[in-house]
Amino acid sequence: MNRIELLALIKTYNKTHDDKIKNVDKLKKEEIIELCQKYNLFDTVEQSAAATTTIDLRNISKKDLMRDVEFYFLKQSKMIPQDVALMKKQDLIDYMELNEIQHYTPELIQKEVRQLNKEHYLKNIITYNMLRYDNVDIMNLDNDKIEEYIIENKLDTNIEHLHAYAVLLYNLHASYEGFCKSTGTEYVKDRIKTIPKILEHLKNLC
Numbered sequence: 001m002n003r004i005e006l007l008a009l010i011k012t013y014n015k016t017h018d019d020k021i022k023n024v025d026k027l028k029k030e031e032i033i034e035l036c037q038k039y040n041l042f043d044t045v046e047q048s049a050a051a052t053t054t055i056d057l058r059n060i061s062k063k064d065l066m067r068d069v070e071f072y073f074l075k076q077s078k079m080i081p082q083d084v085a086l087m088k089k090q091d092l093i094d095y096m097e098l099n100e101i102q103h104y105t106p107e108l109i110q111k112e113v114r115q116l117n118k119e120h121y122l123k124n125i126i127t128y129n130m131l132r133y134d135n136v137d138i139m140n141l142d143n144d145k146i147e148e149y150i151i152e153n154k155l156d157t158n159i160e161h162l163h164a165y166a167v168l169l170y171n172l173h174a175s176y177e178g179f180c181k182s183t184g185t186e187y188v189k190d191r192i193k194t195i196p197k198i199l200e201h202l203k204n205l206c
Contacts, residue, residue: 003100006032009041012144029100057096060103062089065096071109072101075116121159122146128159131169134194165195172198179205 007024010032014020021039024032036042057065066085069092073080084095095101104112126146130136133156141149150157173193180187185205190197 003029003032006036009036010039013039013041057093057103062092064103065089065092068101068104069096071104071112072099075112119146122150124159124162125150125155125157128162128165129155130192131194132156132165134196138192169193169195169198172202176201176205 006029010021010024021035024035027035066080069084070080084092087095096103102108123146126136126141126149130138135153135155149155172195176198177187177189179185188201
């Protein structure tokens, strides 16, 4: 586990407990691990072992280190910076340690990819329900509990035609705004565009 994942465990704990764990942002990784162990935040023996195990990056090939860095930026939807891509191995190791970039085993990569795919799918469900039904309360949507929100609010999970509905919404809005501009009609610019809203606008024109 890297420092960010350990802090996420503490954040989750603080959400559901009154005895908050405070002032952890400036602690060293080893100190955060001790706190997690003290409050029994590790669910399994394997998870605890993963948190306390330190991999000597000097024993990892530069090719594999570069793959770790590329995956680190990929998770942020970014390209690896050119200056980082040209680093020598020791400089790359220093960069990884400074930015707390973990080494990814094939198993960990598969796990991360599955998690990213799941997060992408859940966010698409939210998007689909927003644009088609306008039934998502953004103000009460916790990004850490999207799956629970979908289940609790019985959202439509059949998103096969998400792209088609998005294109339809875009075309409807373009036509609506084009009509209003050409006729000098005042119109509403919605901050969040949805099909129910545009249909209501069109109904008001008739």
